[in-house]
Amino acid sequence: MSQIMSGDAQLHAAVLRAAAGAAKDTPGVAFLRPGLGELLRGTVARSTGTGSGARPGPGTVSRSGAGSPSPSGRGGRVPGVRADRGPGSGPWRIRVHLAVRRGHRALDVVRAVRPRVMSAVQETLRTAGEAPPEVAVTVTVTDIT
Known part of the structure; x- marks a missing residue:
């Protein structure tokens, strides 16, 4: 690409x-x-997040942007x-x-x-x-x- x-x-x-x-x-x-890529990126973001081991709460957006309507995640993706x-x-x-x-x-x-x-x-x-x-x-x- x-x-x-x-x-x-x-x-x-x-x-x-x-x-x-x-x-x-x-x-x-x-x-x-979201596609498989977004789901996997969200899992990786949660597992490598803050180090506390806590999962994001409701309303929290993972670093991947998989829960976000805007393409703020990696590569400008929208789920x-x-x-x-x-x-x-x-x-x-x-x-x-x-x-x-x-x-x-x-x-x-x-x-x-x-x-x-x-x-x-x-x-x-x-x-x-x-x-x-x-x-x-x-x-x-x-x-x-």
Whole structure:
């Protein structure tokens, strides 16, 4: 993977935040599902944390950022959202992994999330001065809670 320049990294982080915010605000979404990498990073952060052996309490965010909606963790990651861009000014590909609240149909939630995420990402890119971007959104339901 090539190294991302500072301006590109900021744009990438803004895209991740926009996608995560739009997805989480959709009715029926319980939470964004962190991937295995975020879960492992969170475990490592807790085990190498302060040395007290205490686990973080409720509301405490691990150093990995796995519980955080912002990409403040390593590598500008947002749990449950991945974004990459094709070569040059190619299309953005957004992947969202989420859990659906019990009582909501997964298909209905996915149909609601996709356009919200697409619109939020396109608005973020327009605000950043990007040409009208092509955005593809894939939503995967990983759990029903």
